[in-house]
């Protein structure tokens with residue numbers, strides 16, 4: 001079976017010298033394509049470099065909502081320039097996280113809004129992190145879709161069946177992460193089986 005990992009973090013800062021080993025083991029396990037996600041300007045640039053060097057890899061550039069308090073306008077400009085350079089295939093990871101309080105909500109909203117506008121302007125898909133914030137994320141997507149087209153991936157989804165149905169209606173792709181495999185992940189699995197197969201990611 002050929003696998004496409006739609007959400008992985010493979011920057012050298014995390015893996016250092018073992019990065020070739022990580023890629024080798026993933027490929028040996030059948031992972032043919034990997035989408036490498038940035039969470040700051042620096043690992044977004046590293047993701048773009050890696051995707052250019054390695055076959056089957058694509059990259060995404062963005063500032064993670066948990067890091068929104070540490071990022072400034074200058075860093076955001078670096079992300080914008082990277083996205084505009086055509087070296088990445090998606091915008092994000094962005095979104096809203098009301099579970100962890102590492103960044104104030106208004107700051108998370110501001111950065112999420114910037115990512116949404118950027119993705120719409122350049123016509124790239126948006127990679128979204130949402131934690132205890134699904135209704136607010138869907139609300140901002142609904143507003144964006146009134147302005148123009150937008151393709152979004154809701155990664156590591158933990159919302160309800162109804163929220164998943166609304167996300168599908170808005171044209172989103174939905175990813176379920178490791179939680180779906182946990183013994184306690186019955187509720188997540190129940191939501192996952194209701195998502196059409198052509199909108200399901202992992």
Ligand SMILES: [Zn+2]
Nearest residue numbers: 007009037093
């Ligand atoms: Zn991520």
